[in-house]
Amino acid sequence: MAESVRLYVAAPASVSVIQCSPPSWMAQIVLAEKSVAGEVIELDFGRGDHKTPELLTKNPRGTIPILCHGERVIHETLAVLEYLESAFPQPPLMPRDLDGLARGLSRLHESAALKDAGMALFAYLMRTPVAVRDAARLADLVGALRRELDCWERHYTGVEWAVGSSLTLPDVVVFTYLATAHQLGLDLARRWPALQAFSERMSTRASVRSTLSSTWQTRREDLAGFG
Amino acid sequence: MAESVRLYVAAPASVSVIQCSPPSWMAQIVLAEKSVAGEVIELDFGRGDHKTPELLTKNPRGTIPILCHGERVIHETLAVLEYLESAFPQPPLMPRDLDGLARGLSRLHESAALKDAGMALFAYLMRTPVAVRDAARLADLVGALRRELDCWERHYTGVEWAVGSSLTLPDVVVFTYLATAHQLGLDLARRWPALQAFSERMSTRASVRSTLSSTWQTRREDLAGFG
Numbered sequence: 001m002a003e004s005v006r007l008y009v010a011a012p013a014s015v016s017v018i019q020c021s022p023p024s025w026m027a028q029i030v031l032a033e034k035s036v037a038g039e040v041i042e043l044d045f046g047r048g049d050h051k052t053p054e055l056l057t058k059n060p061r062g063t064i065p066i067l068c069h070g071e072r073v074i075h076e077t078l079a080v081l082e083y084l085e086s087a088f089p090q091p092p093l094m095p096r097d098l099d100g101l102a103r104g105l106s107r108l109h110e111s112a113a114l115k116d117a118g119m120a121l122f123a124y125l126m127r128t129p130v131a132v133r134d135a136a137r138l139a140d141l142v143g144a145l146r147r148e149l150d151c152w153e154r155h156y157t158g159v160e161w162a163v164g165s166s167l168t169l170p171d172v173v174v175f176t177y178l179a180t181a182h183q184l185g186l187d188l189a190r191r192w193p194a195l196q197a198f199s200e201r202m203s204t205r206a207s208v209r210s211t212l213s214s215t216w217q218t219r220r221e222d223l224a225g226f227g
Numbered sequence: 228m229a230e231s232v233r234l235y236v237a238a239p240a241s242v243s244v245i246q247c248s249p250p251s252w253m254a255q256i257v258l259a260e261k262s263v264a265g266e267v268i269e270l271d272f273g274r275g276d277h278k279t280p281e282l283l284t285k286n287p288r289g290t291i292p293i294l295c296h297g298e299r300v301i302h303e304t305l306a307v308l309e310y311l312e313s314a315f316p317q318p319p320l321m322p323r324d325l326d327g328l329a330r331g332l333s334r335l336h337e338s339a340a341l342k343d344a345g346m347a348l349f350a351y352l353m354r355t356p357v358a359v360r361d362a363a364r365l366a367d368l369v370g371a372l373r374r375e376l377d378c379w380e381r382h383y384t385g386v387e388w389a390v391g392s393s394l395t396l397p398d399v400v401v402f403t404y405l406a407t408a409h410q411l412g413l414d415l416a417r418r419w420p421a422l423q424a425f426s427e428r429m430s431t432r433a434s435v436r437s438t439l440s441s442t443w444q445t446r447r448e449d450l451a452g453f454g
Contacts, residue, residue, distance in 0.1 A: 072329035076336035083332050098314055102299035105310050109303035
């Protein structure tokens with residue numbers, strides 16, 4: 001009998017302003033890409049349901065996503081993604097050859113810089129009501145994200161995917177930050193056309209459509225004018 | 228013919244105050260553990276030799292370590308470690324079974340929190356002459372590292388290694404930060420006895436002894452009294 005798969009994620013609607021947790025979303029996309037039938041348990045982030053005693057037993061740091069596979073518990077986002085790649089190797093989402101792996105691992109870990117810039121900006125938007133946002137502070141945070149997007153624009157220029165000829169884990173990671181910035185009003189098309197095209201390609205995938213935050217019907221304008 | 232291995236690292240003596248770059252050191256330890264005969268190229272960090280046009284071609288972000296294996300280039304520290312594990316699988320430094328992998332990957336990626344706390348503190352010490360250090364700022368930075376060490380103390384209590392019964396990648400990562408903090412004067416023994424014992428175990432390994440910063444003969448006192 002197959003071991004049960006449970007993925008604890010942030011309920012999108014419980015994440016104020018952003019209405020999505022990119023780290024949770026990327027784990028859901030990978031489950032969908034691999035057609036893993038698992039239970040996705042949405043936790044109310046605003047209420048702190050990811051820090052209940054039960055959850056802290058699984059991950060004392062209180063971060064999500066958390067993956068439970070049979071008796072095994074995996075926390076830390078990239079650990080979840082890499083574990084899923086080993087436990088459910090088909091279809092492969094990381095190259096198996098050393099040439100591809102060299103590039104794939106570099107890109108996957110380089111995505112930490114995009115995460116840092118993205119999450120710093122998103123956290124500021126979450127915590128700061130529109131009326132009291134500081135223009136200079138916001139511009140600084142957006143500036144850091146813009147520099148990251150410039151870097152990833154070069155990576156995606158002339159290629160469809162981060163590595164090789166098909167989707168790999170770094171694509172999934174990068175996409176969730178692009179999509180979140182887009183939802184918050186950032187226009188990618190002018191300055192980052194390769195990222196815009198990549199983002200559109202990703203948006204057509206069943207794995208993305210089936211996991212998209214249901215509360216993203218109306219696009220916000222927090223980052224409008226920053227593209 | 229085996230492909231050439233070149234590892235670009237920070238020359239320890241070129242890193243002011245700290246006299247070591249933990250990310251560079253961990254890659255060197257892994258090469259030594261796997262008995263990979265490679266050329267280690269020490270770059271003068273203070274002079275900015277890691278940001279020459281040649282190096283920026285390999286890694287536009289200008290960070291080290293960078294691994295070159297034949298024509299392949301791998302940057303980002305954990306990417307280098309994971310690539311080495313795939314390219315040189317013996318002796319294994321990550322579990323191959325899913326139980327071990329679940330724990331090993333969680334610990335490996337959780338080490339990013341230790342890195343963040345450690346590097347923030349080390350960067351402050353590097354950039355701030357002793358005479359003008361701010362006691363409150365220093366206490367804050369040390370406080371963040373102490374909280375991390377509390378967390379890792381729990382992980383290492385009652386076990387010799389992070390995962391299973393032998394050395395794995397998370398052990399290498401964690402050790403380099405412990406050893407650097409120790410060199411800077413932090414006393415582990417009283418508050419973190421499991422980490423102290425782990426650190427002593429690591430220090431006896433040939434891979435550590437052969438790669439130890441040659442400039443660490445005299446222990447500093449920057450963090451004395453904070454143990």
